[in-house]
Amino acid sequence: MTAAISTANDLLLGRRSFIRASATVAGGMLISLYLDLPLTAQEAGQAKPQTYPPDAFVHINPDGKIIIQVNRLEFGQGVHTSLPMILADEMDADWSHVVAELAPAADVYRDPVYGIQMVGGSGSIAHSFQQYRELGAKTRAMLIAAAADQWKVRANECRTEASVVRGPGGRSATYADLADAAAHMTVPETVPLKNSGDFRLVGKKTRRLDSRPKCNGSLKFGLDLDLPGMKVALVAHPPTFGASPKSVDDKEARSIPGVADIFEIPTVSKGTAVTVVADKFWTAKQARDLLKIEWDFTGVERADSQQLWTKYKELARTPGNVAVASGDDKAMGGIPATNRIVAEYEFPYLAHSPMEPLNTTIRFDGDRAEVWAGSQFQTFDQAAVAEVLALKPDQVTFHTEMAGGGFGRRAVPDSHVQREAAAIAKRFAGTPVKLVWTREDDVQGGYYRPMHVHRVEIGIGADGLPFAWHHVIVGQSITAGTPFTPMTIKNGVDETAVEGTADTHYEIPNFHVSAHHPTVNVPVLWWRSVGHTHNAFVMETLIDELAARAKVDPIAYRRKLLKADAKKLRGALDVMEAKSAAWRTKLSKGHAVGFACHESFGTGVACAVDVSIENKRPKIHRVTVAVDPGLAVNPLTVESQFQAGVAFGVSQLMAKGAITLKDGRVEQRNFDGYTPPYITDAPVAVDVHIVPSAEKPTGCGEPPVPVISPAVVNALSQLTGKRYRTLPLVSV
Amino acid sequence: METYKLTVNGQPKEVTVNSGTPLLWVLREELKMTGTKYGCGIAACGACTVHLAGVATRSCVVPVSLIGDRPIVTIEGIGQDPVGRLVQDAWVSEDVVQCGYCQSGQIMGAVALLKSTPKPTDANIEESMGGNICRCGTYPRIRQAIKTASRQLK
Numbered sequence: 001m002t003a004a005i006s007t008a009n010d011l012l013l014g015r016r017s018f019i020r021a022s023a024t025v026a027g028g029m030l031i032s033l034y035l036d037l038p039l040t041a042q043e044a045g046q047a048k049p050q051t052y053p054p055d056a057f058v059h060i061n062p063d064g065k066i067i068i069q070v071n072r073l074e075f076g077q078g079v080h081t082s083l084p085m086i087l088a089d090e091m092d093a094d095w096s097h098v099v100a101e102l103a104p105a106a107d108v109y110r111d112p113v114y115g116i117q118m119v120g121g122s123g124s125i126a127h128s129f130q131q132y133r134e135l136g137a138k139t140r141a142m143l144i145a146a147a148a149d150q151w152k153v154r155a156n157e158c159r160t161e162a163s164v165v166r167g168p169g170g171r172s173a174t175y176a177d178l179a180d181a182a183a184h185m186t187v188p189e190t191v192p193l194k195n196s197g198d199f200r201l202v203g204k205k206t207r208r209l210d211s212r213p214k215c216n217g218s219l220k221f222g223l224d225l226d227l228p229g230m231k232v233a234l235v236a237h238p239p240t241f242g243a244s245p246k247s248v249d250d251k252e253a254r255s256i257p258g259v260a261d262i263f264e265i266p267t268v269s270k271g272t273a274v275t276v277v278a279d280k281f282w283t284a285k286q287a288r289d290l291l292k293i294e295w296d297f298t299g300v301e302r303a304d305s306q307q308l309w310t311k312y313k314e315l316a317r318t319p320g321n322v323a324v325a326s327g328d329d330k331a332m333g334g335i336p337a338t339n340r341i342v343a344e345y346e347f348p349y350l351a352h353s354p355m356e357p358l359n360t361t362i363r364f365d366g367d368r369a370e371v372w373a374g375s376q377f378q379t380f381d382q383a384a385v386a387e388v389l390a391l392k393p394d395q396v397t398f399h400t401e402m403a404g405g406g407f408g409r410r411a412v413p414d415s416h417v418q419r420e421a422a423a424i425a426k427r428f429a430g431t432p433v434k435l436v437w438t439r440e441d442d443v444q445g446g447y448y449r450p451m452h453v454h455r456v457e458i459g460i461g462a463d464g465l466p467f468a469w470h471h472v473i474v475g476q477s478i479t480a481g482t483p484f485t486p487m488t489i490k491n492g493v494d495e496t497a498v499e500g501t502a503d504t505h506y507e508i509p510n511f512h513v514s515a516h517h518p519t520v521n522v523p524v525l526w527w528r529s530v531g532h533t534h535n536a537f538v539m540e541t542l543i544d545e546l547a548a549r550a551k552v553d554p555i556a557y558r559r560k561l562l563k564a565d566a567k568k569l570r571g572a573l574d575v576m577e578a579k580s581a582a583w584r585t586k587l588s589k590g591h592a593v594g595f596a597c598h599e600s601f602g603t604g605v606a607c608a609v610d611v612s613i614e615n616k617r618p619k620i621h622r623v624t625v626a627v628d629p630g631l632a633v634n635p636l637t638v639e640s641q642f643q644a645g646v647a648f649g650v651s652q653l654m655a656k657g658a659i660t661l662k663d664g665r666v667e668q669r670n671f672d673g674y675t676p677p678y679i680t681d682a683p684v685a686v687d688v689h690i691v692p693s694a695e696k697p698t699g700c701g702e703p704p705v706p707v708i709s710p711a712v713v714n715a716l717s718q719l720t721g722k723r724y725r726t727l728p729l730v731s732v
Numbered sequence: 733m734e735t736y737k738l739t740v741n742g743q744p745k746e747v748t749v750n751s752g753t754p755l756l757w758v759l760r761e762e763l764k765m766t767g768t769k770y771g772c773g774i775a776a777c778g779a780c781t782v783h784l785a786g787v788a789t790r791s792c793v794v795p796v797s798l799i800g801d802r803p804i805v806t807i808e809g810i811g812q813d814p815v816g817r818l819v820q821d822a823w824v825s826e827d828v829v830q831c832g833y834c835q836s837g838q839i840m841g842a843v844a845l846l847k848s849t850p851k852p853t854d855a856n857i858e859e860s861m862g863g864n865i866c867r868c869g870t871y872p873r874i875r876q877a878i879k880t881a882s883r884q885l886k
Contacts, residue, residue: 075831076868078830207824211827211828214829214832214835215829215839216767216807217765217806223766282761286750355771355831355834355866355868356833405831405867440773640873641830643870643872643873644866647869648867648868670772670776671771672774678865679875682869683871684872686872
């Protein structure tokens with residue numbers, strides 16, 4: 001049925017599937033991983049030009065529908081719309097004919113920079129912009145070639161618009177008519193791309209393709225999957241990571257009609273869990289609640305937040321492994337104590353808590369398996385399932401399911417959910433089994449943003465600007481023990497822990513940043529904007545404090561301190577200042593304005609917030625955000641990401657916005673104890689202004705998050721006279 | 733196991749389940765209507781919101797045995813209601829959704845609000861929608877869409 005452009009679908013099967021580092025770009029997750037390139041080319045530093053078969057990305061149906069494959073997960077960030085926009089624009093496809101699909105796991109869908117199929121580091125548009133442009137342009141060239149061939153005219157006599165090729169003499173043919181013939185045309189090696197002035201979709205506010213099915217209940221998320229004969233599995237995880245059952249009494253649980261089996265499975269934390277497999281979720285849930293398990297904690301470290309704070313604060317008093325040492329290490333000595341600030345910050349563990357609880361469905365068929373999962377790391381998750389089932393990755397068909405949020409939680413290097421699901425499915429060959437993590441499993445299940453202590457000593461120069469800055473960061477390494485280690489850990493410093501400080505855009509003449517990475521028995525993970533979550537808070541609250549101390553306007557102070565090349569931040573500050581001026585000059589009584597600016601993932605952001613105190617909590621009335629993301633592919637997505645992303649960032653301030661452990665057990669269970677922002681906590685209105693730019697696009701998923709919490713507490717500081725250095729914000 | 737007669741989106745349905753089974757799981761697993769979402773199971777997030785005799789209700793904590801003859805309306809059926817359709821359209825025109833997982837519940841909450849308060853203030857919106865979590869944080873656009881729908885109400 002699919003006429004399609006079906007050239008040989010060289011999915012490059014059988015290639016090696018592990019990561020090799022080739023090049024590293026400074027700054028957290030901006031890491032270049034290259035896979036599968038011949039060693040010699042890699043060592044020569046030459047990335048092999050990648051070619052992608054257009055037919056793996058575009059199918060033109062006889063009815064005119066143009067189906068575009070999205071090479072990564074959609075979980076809210078909007079790539080399911082913006083990547084097809086890029087391809088459709090270069091292809092001159094009629095946008096109303098475009099249908100987007102999430103691609104399964106396959107080598108051809110790997111991120112062109114990271115070298116694995118993934119979403120992270122706000123890299124979707126940044127990395128696939130050029131790729132999708134070329135794919136669209138090549139497809140268009142093949143359609144034109146087919147038309148020219150039929151009409152016996154030259155290709156350059158033809159033009160395209162809205163899924164139609166037009167040639168001399170008024171001839172025209174639709175893409176659907178040409179698709180069969182185009183499929184037999186040679187894929188051009190290189191194609192000219194449009195001038196930006198010729199874009200019809202890119203740069204235009206374009207509504208999401210997935211809105212309607214998400215508004216009428218018809219869109220199926222991974223959790224909604226229902227396959228014939230499917231069973232549902234729940235897992236009783238040990239209350240402390242790495243523990244195992246001493247005894248399991250499952251007699252009552254087994255008496256529930258519909259329970260298929262109860263058995264032990266290994267956990268990634270080297271412990272053992274107990275799984276209940278039943279006909280339905282509700283059956284499995286009832287049965288799991290009836291399990292009587294006595295746990296064995298022998299040899300298992302019982303992490304405890306209070307003890308960790310004490311230990312971390314102690315560590316913070318001595319320098320750790322050096323991330324940056326510029327200027328004179330002794331410069332602090334020349335600053336009198338009265339001109340120094342010593343600040344200690346505390347940041348707790350944070351859970352991502354995507355609204356769709358984690359889940360994965362697997363059917364194991366002996367020599368093959370099929371997986372359905374909303375995964376940010378298809379390459380790793382597919383390989384993990386294969387390993388557990390003693391298969392090769394190419395024996396595992398991996399469907400990418402729409403996911404209800406993620407924020408990093410579905411980008412797990414150890415694939416622990418998929419490993420559990422595979423271990424369970426292995427016992428039910430031929431039967432699909434859906435593993436569901438309940439909300440409790442999620443809140444208590446680890447893989448948190450690590451807790452951190454920052455200790456900063458600042459020596460202020462006579463000009464009121466920081467002259468010496470000693471900064472110690474204490475927190476677990478997110479990437480230690482993962483395949484990312486060679487790229488992210490240097491000199492014992494995990495870049496994802498110091499990003500936003502070590503690479504600050506402020507000019508500080510004598511700057512020393514170091515880090516300690518204690519090992520703690522709590523799995524940790526990247527949480528939307530990763531290290532910037534805590535580093536931006538520390539930097540932007542301290543800069544605000546310095547400005548106040550110097551009695552300088554906080555925007556002017558930032559401008560003075562920013563490095564000359566911090567163009568994106570300067571531009572964002574200018575736009576933010578101008579766009580917020582009207583409301584800032586007529587603040588209501590009891591309100592204050594707070595500012596912050598921060599660059600992450602290549603995107604510069606500045607914001608102003610209007611805050612008052614209501615019911616002893618910050619009430620955020622208004623936020624003005626200016627953002628420089630390079631070329632904004634879909635300005636509507638950029639606006640939405642920032643409006644909502646700042647609300648996500650408010651998570652850090654919630655009174656119940658912390659995961660804590662006591663004697664090895666997580667103290668929160670569900671949203672009653674660990675509470676994300678509700679509508680009342682989020683900003684009432686957020687106006688987003690995009691700095692005009694023709695530079696290459698950078699990410700917008702994570703950069704909204706870092707600025708909001710420092711901006712809010714900077715406003716609070718003016719209202720209360722206090723400085724806020726401990727998160728969450730238990731009291732104002 | 734007991735048999736219950738329910739009215740879902742105007743259709744008579746019959747299910748045979750344990751009396752304690754929450755309505756959420758009756759909808760999702762017995763009736764295969766997965767538009768109503770599981771988010772927390774303790775009525776703390778609102779993803780499972782349905783209308784029970786017109787009242788926005790957290791279906792994850794309502795056992796099927798307590799429903800009686802009250803009609804149930806879910807996200808799959810709310811578009812047949814003029815206010816429901818208006819709200820869904822406003823959600824699309826304002827490009828509210830991101831991941832979309834919470835939006836069934838948000839929309840059901842918004843429809844209930846607009847039916848009782850056709851011209852809601854920000855305070856009304858916060859009060860009525862105050863128990864629905866959107867982890868993506870689409871709240872500013874949710875407010876906007878409610879106001880858009882409100883303006884279009886006849």
